[in-house]
Amino acid sequence: MFAEVRRDEIPDTLVTTYLEMTDREQFRPSLSNRTDVYVQQMQTPDVDFYRFLYGAVGEKWRWRDRLVISRSELLAELNRAEVSVYVLYVGGTPAGYVELCDRDGDVEVAYFGLREQFFGQGLGKHLLSYGIGRAWDRGAYRVWLHTCNLDGPHALSNYQRRGFRVYQRTVEPMPERYV
Secondary structure, eight states: OOOOOOGGGSOSEEEEEEEEEOSGGGOOOOOOOOTTEEEEEOOSOOHHHHHHHHHHHHGGGTOOTTTSSOHHHHHHHHHSTTEEEEEEEETTEEEEEEEEEEETTEEEEEEEEEOGGGTTSSHHHHHHHHHHHHHHHTTOSEEEEEEETTSOTTHHHHHHHTTOEEEEEEEEEOOGGGO
């Protein structure tokens, strides 16, 4: 399932950057006005569709977490009241998704991304803005996320342009699961 990446292309260290917004006033949305773009909440968890999205979005970035847990564990996670998944569609085709996890108003953007064929169209900032807006609409007192040096080259700048501020960075040896 994972793209073939040469071991020498993977950095020796994993740098994880944690970002947050603590006030809705910090939020700088950027929404598309394209008529063929819409976001819809996944009302009924569908493990196969979710795994399709997760793999299609995360393969390039070596996402693994949701592919190595059992089907029943993933279904249980998606059924949690705190978890919401919003799917971006372009012309009726699933283009990406954002997953929120709300812990009593401390809302994490747990997963976010686009399928590669939808890169470079301004859709990432649209989808991220949509997700952040839903988090604030839920009554968040904080919205946060993390990214790392294995993610897309524009991820960190997109987060910062939407209003997130860095509050922590960690550096560790590259975990074996990513090599």
